Every structure is written in structure tokens, then in C-alpha cells.
Amino acid sequence: MTDPTGTMASLTDKAAAAVVTSRGLTHEDGESALAALGWAQGAAITHEEAFRAFTRALIDELGVPDLLAAKIELLAEYKLDYPQDYAPDDVARMQAELARLRSLQQMLAGPAD
Secondary structure (H helix, E strand, C coil), rough: CCCCCHHHHHHHHHHHHHHHHHHCCCCCCCCHHHHHHHHEEEEEEEEHHCCCCHHHHEEEEHHHHHHHHHHHHHHHHHHHHCCCHCCCHHEEEEEEEHHHHHHHHHHHCCCCC
């Protein structure tokens, strides 16, 4: 079984490294990317920009856009193509969930900063 703490640390390090690299921030030898991002806040990058960039990088690292697309495809192209297989209340819930997922997908596709 994987260590969730180690996995989260790995994900945050990868997201921080993506921000440090994409923003051209200073990164000292032996310093973690997350520490470099922390030290750069306020001087080389605003706190708001750092949080937005880090969040975007984490979203991308986790593959959230792909997961959303897969769930939308599952609901729209498979389940809702056969509404007769489901109770009317279930179809309504699936349609509401599909609308919510598409809205989230549009928000995530918006500007990165």
C-alpha cells in the first residue's frame, strides 16, 4: 500500500518545481522546490500568483482535467444515451451532475493566472 503522506509530499514537490521552473525563480542547491517557492513569495512573485500557479500545477499533476473529461464522457455518452435504463430521478441527477462537471471543466480551462 502506498504511503499517502509520501504521495502528497511528492505531488506538492512536483507542483512547486513546475512553478519554480515556469516562473524562473531562484532555486538554491539542496533546497526543495517548495521552499524556493515559499522564499520567492512577496519578492519575486506575489503570494496570490504563487498560490494560483501552485494550485494550477497541482491540478495538472493530479490529472484533474482528464478525470473530468472521462467522467463527462461516461455520463454523456454512455449512461445518458440510454435514459430508459434509469429511473427519471436518476436521469435528472445525472444531468445535474453533468452540468456541474462541465461548469468545472470550463472554469479549469480558463486563464491559468
